[in-house]
Amino acid sequence: MQISPPKHLAPYIRHYIFLENSREDIRSLRLFTDGSSGLILSGDMNLYSGASDDRMPLSFFYGTLNGYKDFASKGRFSLIAVVFQPYFLNILLKSSAMEIRNQVISAENVMKDKLEVFQEKLFNKTDPLWIIHDLNLFFTHFLSEGISNDHHLIASIQQYLLQNKGTVSSRNMQHFTGYSERHLERKFEYYIGMSPKKYGNIIRLHYFLSLINNEIEDKNMAFLSYEAGYSDQSHLIREFKNNIGLTPKQYLNTQNKMAVNFIEM
Numbered sequence: 001m002q003i004s005p006p007k008h009l010a011p012y013i014r015h016y017i018f019l020e021n022s023r024e025d026i027r028s029l030r031l032f033t034d035g036s037s038g039l040i041l042s043g044d045m046n047l048y049s050g051a052s053d054d055r056m057p058l059s060f061f062y063g064t065l066n067g068y069k070d071f072a073s074k075g076r077f078s079l080i081a082v083v084f085q086p087y088f089l090n091i092l093l094k095s096s097a098m099e100i101r102n103q104v105i106s107a108e109n110v111m112k113d114k115l116e117v118f119q120e121k122l123f124n125k126t127d128p129l130w131i132i133h134d135l136n137l138f139f140t141h142f143l144s145e146g147i148s149n150d151h152h153l154i155a156s157i158q159q160y161l162l163q164n165k166g167t168v169s170s171r172n173m174q175h176f177t178g179y180s181e182r183h184l185e186r187k188f189e190y191y192i193g194m195s196p197k198k199y200g201n202i203i204r205l206h207y208f209l210s211l212i213n214n215e216i217e218d219k220n221m222a223f224l225s226y227e228a229g230y231s232d233q234s235h236l237i238r239e240f241k242n243n244i245g246l247t248p249k250q251y252l253n254t255q256n257k258m259a260v261n262f263i264e265m
Contacts, residue, residue, distance in 0.1 A: 001128065002259070009140065013139065014084065015083050027072065028264065029070070029073060030050075030070050030262070031068060032065065033064065034206055035064060037062060037064050037084045037088065038062055039059070039060070039082040040080075041079060041122060043120060045079055047072070047077070048072045049070075056071070057106035057107065061089060061110070063100035065102055067244075085158070087158075098189045098190065098193050157173070157177060166202070184196055202243070208230070211227060212224055221248060251263075
């Protein structure tokens, strides 16, 4: 179940996702980059890092990803994923997005007990729509303190990149903002955790994902890759594998897509 935030929160939160698993077996899950950061809230989840087998905190923030992260879930769980606009984690934690890129941070370590009430509601099987309603109030209160002009600049650039499906030259970016390429790179790295070029590549990749996911008839990968702005199919496949760990055909054959960028392996 995917829920949009109210209009005043849309510049900071992309959407909420409620996921529930009723199976007792072990499941392998993969989260891959969509340029966003986010928050995972749970009251009863046994989630482990696929790389180290370390148990994840019940609730945690994750920074923007360079590629993908694998997890293993053991037993039943319910969770709410709050998918942020990429710069919102910088606003929440007041720290460089570069320092928390690819990182998982326990919510308890940075928010103390402020999120415990949501964990308890998930544990007690409260209607997720009510929990999301309360989360909207929580984030609205947090944002009442205001944000900096730099965040407005980054949000404007993000929208410019989205409108152009990620394909924007350095010259056009400089013309749009009035800033040098290096200045924009520093801003993006601090507030989002990656360069504008890397973020644009992710937008282009997800535009291609939207094309192949919405194509009903037999998919012509070469045609769709060209439409998404790739110069050749080999370039697309290389970028696809670097960011998702799969080829486009392997992704399409994945049976359980819990979200566009959250799949069961």
